[in-house]
Amino acid sequence: MPGWEVVGETGNGNDAIAMATRLRPDLILLDMSLPGAHGLDVLRAVKQASLATKVVVLTGYASPYLMKAARAAGAEAFVPKDLSWKEFVHVLELVLAGKKYVQESVAEQAASGPWMVEQLTRRERQVLELLSGGMSNRAIGEALGVLQSTVDSHVKSIIGKLGASNRMQAAEVARQSGLIR
């Protein structure tokens, strides 16, 4: 794009923090799932180093939960990766002009969903960690000393709170939002 210059690129979270601190770019496009430091940690570190640097978060899955976390950490925009090129450029222009951007469908979900107030319980986080590690509900039940049907209801609650549509998505949101390490 005319007038825009790419001053740095990296595929690693820790490098991203170091580069952002050194280069102080006007804008960073940040993928949430990077090796090294977690996307949200990168976001926080960048904002701490330079509030003037604007951050546009890119994510493969537009979870309202994740969006909330990114906004709280100071991101100017939160966009799903399947956004069209035209829309994407528009978002960058908006952000560079000092505005914030959230895709409407995601914003609506976030505003109406119970996840804006409800947080996962400690127990649910335990279940989510095991689930994200690839364990079945039966195995999680055995690990925690409860029935599989009890785990089923925990998982149902987790999926609802994260605004995900299945356990795979719940695990993805958990990873992206730093709920689990």
Added chain:
Amino acid sequence: MGLQPPDLEARDLAAGISNVADTMRARHGLPVYVSVTPPDAGKGLPRETQTSLYRCAQEMLQNVVKHAQASEVYVYIEEDDGTLTLSVWDDGKGFEVPGRVLDFVRQGHFGLAGLEQRARRLGGVLRIRSAAGTGTQVSIIVRLGR
């Protein structure tokens, strides 16, 4: 012992325990969640068994408040394959579980020794899982149809 606890009059085990959970939440600011699987778990138990399990749950929750330094508690009432399990899990500091009941008393875990007795009187068993970082889960497991 013949008296029904007020919470359990005209109620079943799960409803009674939910009431205790509400009280604990209000009194100690401790979130206590009650999970019942399937939703009618425990309803078919004789009245006296329900009362006894209710008192166990009270004791278990009091133990959590007194010792665990927990920030969250779950009460699980689960029925499966002819067995009813009442468990209380907390995310607190945990403790080293003694191997024998006698050691409960020696180490001052009188509440647990009492629970073990109650469980045995119901023809059931007491199970304790505890480890640093994962909290403590105390369960009473009884056969149904007694």
